[in-house]
Amino acid sequence: MANQYVVFQLEDELYGVNIHQVRGVEKLLPLTRVPNAPSFLKGVCNLRGSVIPVIDLKERLSLPYQEEVKNAKIIIVNVGKHTVGMTIDTAADVVSIDSQEIEPSPSLVGGIDAEFIQGVAKVRDRLLILLNLERILTVDQIQALDSLD
Amino acid sequence: MDSLDIKSYLPLFIEETKENIQQMSQDLLQLEQDYEDTEAIDNIFRYIHTIKGMSATMGYADISNLTHQAENLLDEVRHHQAKITPGMIDGFFEVVDEIERQLAVLESSGEPGTIGEERVRQILASFSEEEEETLQDQQETSLEEHYRLEIEFSNDCLLKPARAMIVCNQLAGVCSKLETQPPQGSLPTLDSLDKFLCIICTDNPQQVQDILAGGVEIQGFTMDKIQDDPSPAKEEPATSPPPSQTDVVTATGSEEDHGHETDNKPEVSKRVEPHLKNLATIRVDTEKLDQLLNLVSELVINKTSIQQAAAGVPDMADGVEHLHRLTGDLQNIVMNMRMIPLETVFQRFPRMVRDTAHALHKKVQLEIQGAETELDRTIIDDIADPLVHLMRNAVDHGIESGPERLSRGKPEAGKIVLRAYQTGNQVVIEVSDDGYGLDLDRIRAKAHNAGLLNSDESEDSLLTNFIFSPGFTTSENVTDISGRGVGLDVVKNSIESLGGTIEVVSAPNVGTTFRISLPLTLAFIQGLLVACGSETFVIPLSYVQETDIIEPADIQTVGHQQIVMFRGKVLPVVFLAQLMGCAQQTAQEMSLVVVRSGDREVGIISDDLLTQQEIVIKNISWGQRFFKNYLGSTILGDGSVVLILDVNVLLSGVKFREGYDG
Amino acid sequence: MPFKKRILIVDDAAFMRMMIRDILLKNGFEVVGEAANGEDAVAKFQELRPDLVTLDITMPGMDGVTVLKKIREQDPNARVVMCSAMGQQAMVVEAIQNGARDFINKPFQPQKVIETLHRALQ
Numbered sequence: 061m062a063n064q065y066v067v068f069q070l071e072d073e074l075y076g077v078n079i080h081q082v083r084g085v086e087k088l089l090p091l092t093r094v095p096n097a098p099s100f101l102k103g104v105c106n107l108r109g110s111v112i113p114v115i116d117l118k119e120r121l122s123l124p125y126q127e128e129v130k131n132a133k134i135i136i137v138n139v140g141k142h143t144v145g146m147t148i149d150t151a152a153d154v155v156s157i158d159s160q161e162i163e164p165s166p167s168l169v170g171g172i173d174a175e176f177i178q179g180v181a182k183v184r185d186r187l188l189i190l191l192n193l194e195r196i197l198t199v200d201q202i203q204a205l206d207s208l209d
Numbered sequence: 210m211d212s213l214d215i216k217s218y219l220p221l222f223i224e225e226t227k228e229n230i231q232q233m234s235q236d237l238l239q240l241e242q243d244y245e246d247t248e249a250i251d252n253i254f255r256y257i258h259t260i261k262g263m264s265a266t267m268g269y270a271d272i273s274n275l276t277h278q279a280e281n282l283l284d285e286v287r288h289h290q291a292k293i294t295p296g297m298i299d300g301f302f303e304v305v306d307e308i309e310r311q312l313a314v315l316e317s318s319g320e321p322g323t324i325g326e327e328r329v330r331q332i333l334a335s336f337s338e339e340e341e342e343t344l345q346d347q348q349e350t351s352l353e354e355h356y357r358l359e360i361e362f363s364n365d366c367l368l369k370p371a372r373a374m375i376v377c378n379q380l381a382g383v384c385s386k387l388e389t390q391p392p393q394g395s396l397p398t399l400d401s402l403d404k405f406l407c408i409i410c411t412d413n414p415q416q417v418q419d420i421l422a423g424g425v426e427i428q429g430f431t432m433d434k435i436q437d438d439p440s441p442a443k444e445e446p447a448t449s450p451p452p453s454q455t456d457v458v459t460a461t462g463s464e465e466d467h468g469h470e471t472d473n474k475p476e477v478s479k480r481v482e483p484h485l486k487n488l489a490t491i492r493v494d495t496e497k498l499d500q501l502l503n504l505v506s507e508l509v510i511n512k513t514s515i516q517q518a519a520a521g522v523p524d525m526a527d528g529v530e531h532l533h534r535l536t537g538d539l540q541n542i543v544m545n546m547r548m549i550p551l552e553t554v555f556q557r558f559p560r561m562v563r564d565t566a567h568a569l570h571k572k573v574q575l576e577i578q579g580a581e582t583e584l585d586r587t588i589i590d591d592i593a594d595p596l597v598h599l600m601r602n603a604v605d606h607g608i609e610s611g612p613e614r615l616s617r618g619k620p621e622a623g624k625i626v627l628r629a630y631q632t633g634n635q636v637v638i639e640v641s642d643d644g645y646g647l648d649l650d651r652i653r654a655k656a657h658n659a660g661l662l663n664s665d666e667s668e669d670s671l672l673t674n675f676i677f678s679p680g681f682t683t684s685e686n687v688t689d690i691s692g693r694g695v696g697l698d699v700v701k702n703s704i705e706s707l708g709g710t711i712e713v714v715s716a717p718n719v720g721t722t723f724r725i726s727l728p729l730t731l732a733f734i735q736g737l738l739v740a741c742g743s744e745t746f747v748i749p750l751s752y753v754q755e756t757d758i759i760e761p762a763d764i765q766t767v768g769h770q771q772i773v774m775f776r777g778k779v780l781p782v783v784f785l786a787q788l789m790g791c792a793q794q795t796a797q798e799m800s801l802v803v804v805r806s807g808d809r810e811v812g813i814i815s816d817d818l819l820t821q822q823e824i825v826i827k828n829i830s831w832g833q834r835f836f837k838n839y840l841g842s843t844i845l846g847d848g849s850v851v852l853i854l855d856v857n858v859l860l861s862g863v864k865f866r867e868g869y870d871g
Numbered sequence: 872m873p874f875k876k877r878i879l880i881v882d883d884a885a886f887m888r889m890m891i892r893d894i895l896l897k898n899g900f901e902v903v904g905e906a907a908n909g910e911d912a913v914a915k916f917q918e919l920r921p922d923l924v925t926l927d928i929t930m931p932g933m934d935g936v937t938v939l940k941k942i943r944e945q946d947p948n949a950r951v952v953m954c955s956a957m958g959q960q961a962m963v964v965e966a967i968q969n970g971a972r973d974f975i976n977k978p979f980q981p982q983k984v985i986e987t988l989h990r991a992l993q
Contacts, residue, residue, distance in 0.1 A: 092842070092850040093744065095789040097835040104829060104842055106850050109507060111827040111842045113835075142831035197831065314961075322961075325968030367976050368955075371963040375973050397964040425973070425987045 062158045067188060068135060068148040070118050071125060074183070075148075076155070076190045083136040083143065085151045089114075098199070105145065107136065114145035120196060121172045139193050146196075155188070157181050162190065219319065222267055223312055229256040230305055230312075231556055237301055238559050244293040253301070254283045260308065271324040272311050275332070279304045282336060300336035302560075306394035307332060313398050353385060355435040355570075356414060358407040358421070366426035369402035376405070376427070379420050386410035388568045408435070408568055435570075498546060505536075505543045506825040509733065512536045513822050514846025540733060548583035551629050551638070554593045555580045558600060562625060565604045572611055572622035573604050579629035584636050588707045588727060592638070595700040595711075599640040599723050600625060602697075607644035607721055617718065619643065641722040647673055647715040673713050677701040705857055706833075710807065736824035736843070736853065739800060739815040742791035745851045747824055747843060748813065752804040752856040756818060759801045773812060775803065782812040783859070809860045826853065875901040876992055879921040881912040881938065882954065883930045887977075891925055891954075894981045900988070909933025913941045916949070923992055925975075928955040928962050936965050943970045952991050954979075 065076035066085075091103030091114055100119040104111050114134055118125050134145040162179040178192040233256040240249040257280045264272035279301065285291040307324060314322035360376065362369045373389075374396050380387055390406040391399060411417055414432070421430045512532055519525040559575050566573040584592065608614075608623030615621055626641045649672055656675045677697045704711045709727040728734075728751070735750035755775075763773045764782065772779050780803065786793035795816045802813045826841040827850075840853040878900050882888045888905050895902055903919050906912035909932055916924060924942060928935035935953060942949050953966045953974040963974050972991040975984055 090849065092852065094835060094839075094852065095791070096838065097832075101832065101835055104850050104852075106844050106848050109503070109844065111829050111844065111850050113829055113832050139831075144831050199832070199834075323965060325965060325970075327970055328968045368960050368963055368974070371960060371967060371974060374964065374967045378967070378972075397961075397968070400960070423986075423990065425983055425990060 062156045064154055064156050065188070065190065066135070066151070067153045067155055067183070068133075068151045070121075070123060070149055074186055074188045076157075076181075076188045077135070077137060077193060078190075079154060081137050081139060081193055083138055085148075086134045086136060086145070088132050088134055088147070102147065105134075107143075107145070110143070112136065112143055112145050114147065115197075117146040117148060117196075120146075121176055123172065137193055137197075139197050142197065144197055155183050157183070157188075157190075165189070216319065218267065219315065222263055223316055226260055226263060226308065226312060229260050230308055232256055234302075234305055234560050235556075237298060237305070238563060240293065241295075241298050241563070250283065250286060250293075254280065254287060257283065257304075267321075269311070269315075269321045271321065272308060275304060275307060275324055275329060278329075278333060297336050300332060303332045303335055303394055306392065310394065310398050353410050353412040354414065356409050356411065356417070357433045357435050358409060358417070358430060360405040360407070360421065360424075360430040361428045362402070362405070363426050363428040366428075369405075370396045370399040372426050373402055373405045376421075376424065377407075379424075380407065380409060380417065383413050383416045383420070384409040384411040390568060392564065502543055502547060505539055506733070509536055509540060509823055510825055510844060510846060517820075517822075517846065544585075544733070547586045549586050549589050550581050550583050551589070551592075551636075552580040554589055554596065555627060555629075557593075558596070558627060561597065562600060562604060565601055566623075569605060570610070571604065571608060573608055574622050574624050575600075576624065576626045577628075578626065582629040582631055582636055584727065591703060591707055592725075592727070595703045595725070596627070596638065596640065598697075598700050600627070603640060603642040603644070603721070607642035609644055636727045638725045638727070639722055640725075641720060643720040646717040646719050646721055647676065647713070648717070649673075652676065673715060676713065677711070705855075710857065712807075734824050734826060735821065737802060737821050738819040738845075738851070739785065739802065739813070740817040740819055741785045741789055741815045742794055744789070744791050745819065745845075745849075746785065746789070746815075747851055747853040748802055748804065749824075749840065749853065749856060750821065752806055754803040754805045754810065756803070757801045758798050759814070760797060760799070773801070775801075775812065780810060780812045782814055785813055785815040788859070804856050804860070806857050806860050811860055813859070824853065875899060876922045876988075877901050877903040877919070878988075879904045879906065879912070879915055879919060879924045881906045881924060881930075882927040883907050884927075887927065887954075890979065891984070894979065894984050895988075898981075898985050909938040909941075912938050913945070916942050917945060920946075923950040923952065923972075923988060925952050925954055925988075926971075928953050928959055928966065934962075936962060936969060939966055939969055939971055950991050952987060 064079040066079050066082045067074055067076045068085075069075070086107065089105040089107065091105050093103045094101055094113075100116050102114045102116050104113050106112075117135075129149045131150075133148055133151055135148050135151065136143060136145050161181050163181070165174055165177040165180045172189070175195050176192055178190040181188045181190060233253050236249040236252045236256075240246050240253065243249075257276050261273050261276035261280055264276065282291065282297070282300075286293060286297075307328065311322055311324070314320070360373075362372055366372055374393070377387060377389065377393055377396075386409060387393075388408045389396075391402070396402075409417065414434075418432060421427055421432070424430075516529055516533065519529045555577050558577070562573055562575040603625050604623070608625070609617070609619075611621045614623065624643045626639070628639045628641070630637055652672050652675055656672065656678075659678075677700075701711050704725055704727075707727060709725055711723060711725045713721060713723050715721040736747040737750055737753055737756075739746055739748060757775070759773060764771055765773070767779075770781050771783075772781050774780070782801070784793065785791070793816060800815045800818045802815070802818070804811055804813060824843045827843055828841050829836055836852075838855055838858050840855045842850050842852050844850055878895055880888050880891050880895075880902060882891070882905075885907070888907070892902050892905070903921050904915045906915045908930060912924070912926070926935050926938060926942075930938075933941075939951055939953070942951060947970075949970075950972050951970070953963060953971045954977060955963050955974055956977045963971075966974065973987050975987050
């Protein structure tokens, strides 16, 4: 069974997200900072009248990065009833991948925690890391700052 | 008709069946109080008959067969060939549950489910059950005892509800009674299950233990015998305080329905009459309604920016004024469409209270007042859970057992009053019970042990607030049967996330009242925009008492708290820059906004007051925990997003001493 | 115990039947027959009268719940344990309501399978 994935780039690696979960890709919209939120929550933005939180995907995945990327984009995804934006370097393509071609990921791929990865696949000789959005967007360990002390 | 036609009637079938089921439940509750109530019997017959007809037309054989059986039975009663028994009432409730389950299947899949033969047999069996044994009877029969089981399924158990069903089947062979939470009838519809609670009656506890101990996918369980005596009596004060301050059952100037007496009422649960206005109504797709509401909110934002832009232009004044009035009217009408009577939430409660009371072998009546009070559609869904929890608590912890109540000179049946009314721009919902009342000594001791209390802070009103702390419970055995292990702290958080407040009032041996206040309209509020560094925040105007300009010299420090003297009183202050981590720009003239919630006041210091304007609240669904300090966000006329401060959270984070006088 | 319990295995996948068979044989059960579809299952049940049937819930043609009903028609005391893959709660629930003794989830854990069968045979 083949599924389509939206492929994008973070630093030098390619990542993919199931197309059913993707609402769109936007240029980086102006963000309003959310005080006292963890640093990977970059802020909230106005997406055609809805207020969407935007997270820094590289930071959420604990990827080291050098500098701000010019022309970075936001990929807008749906998980459950939530809509969230994630910053990406560039958006590339939509590819079709057969479920047979997906292999479970080795425990450490590209420095990312295995729980964020659904699997890996080879696309045109490059490694594509398929992301587990549900895990990425579940932040149970992180304690928000409860009071404004 | 071919199948295509049938499908188009499905939504109507579902809606009508739901209405019939709802009415049937109400009449069943009536019938339960008075087995001779011929009107109720006739009504129930009618509802079942209607459902039978509709389901047969739709081709849903299982539902029509089941209702046919129930109808037959009722017919025998109508012709005096059979009498109503407790088993029958239970049986009819099972029929109600099963039909609800079938409706759920239809709603989600469009196809009918099946009602297995075993299930039908099970339901019909309850019709012919003997009289329910009271606890007194229990002692006279063999060595049957009541036990309470709490079963935890292992983490890798994938289909917990199905596993629970198996456990029920296994226990049924050993127990003469088995009541569960969640109820057995509902298990097929659940997606998951946290804890599974059972109240059983058996004369072979060893076998029950064996079944559970050897149970596949059962991680652990507890089994406790339920004593006939209730939990140890609380200490009573020397004189009972007069009931007036806690008697919230007397109606004072609120919308009352049908003028019932509040005291000395015979034991009949008051039926809630839905307040149906006799106007022509149409059915509207809720999606369309949401779209309309969104458009109107956009319009309001737009109007505000036009207003601001046109501020200095005299020619535009009339047009803008007109626009303002038009959008105001539109806003009102749309807000009215958003308001739904609380009836829709309350209607489930009589049945729920009955079931909970039954499971705990208590007698409890529920009285509902003010169900026609309306609440915003967006919060009405979220208010149900906290209310359910409060009422379950009231039945579980608040109300004493029958024998104990009698020994205290109270009527055997406990009473819970659920009351809603509107006052100003708030809706108030109260849940009152006439049970134990809060045990202040226990609370004080617990709080002291937990280090939450200084010995000199023992004012009652402060004490009662401790019950809202996480993990705080003064009951010996936590008999929470909601199956989810939530506490009053979760209730409080839920209420506050809706922009409301909750307080509690209690008197020993008289009862306890929880009072919830909710803002009437959520989507539009008036807000004060304040600047902090280069950022902007909104403070909801409803909390703002006053504003002023202050200088650094006005600020003093007392203990760890900064204060200013404002109108001769000490006012604790906070710097928005500090709270928000922004860089404060003004060193000299600063803006002071005095906010107040309940009896707490705080001054918020920011760089500047920008404007006061209409604010449309935009919710952010993901990441609630990161936005706990905010009511939500809004979009200004220029498209920028601004966060709205939740003043309650702000106030709770500020520590200050009460009653300090300069 | 003197006599081994006699089990009938029903599953459309030969691989699954083999796996269950191995688990059962290694743990003191006797496998008296296998069936790969509903009709065969009902026929073999009648012929062999096993002590217990393991029954796959999703099979082409006659599905597991239908087979369960037919078997119970023949013998209301028949012990049947359903085998289901993840995410088939509705069918499992339906099976339980139609008299299934218990259920096992795929992928199988031998330990759980044995425990469940022992329980179901009591």
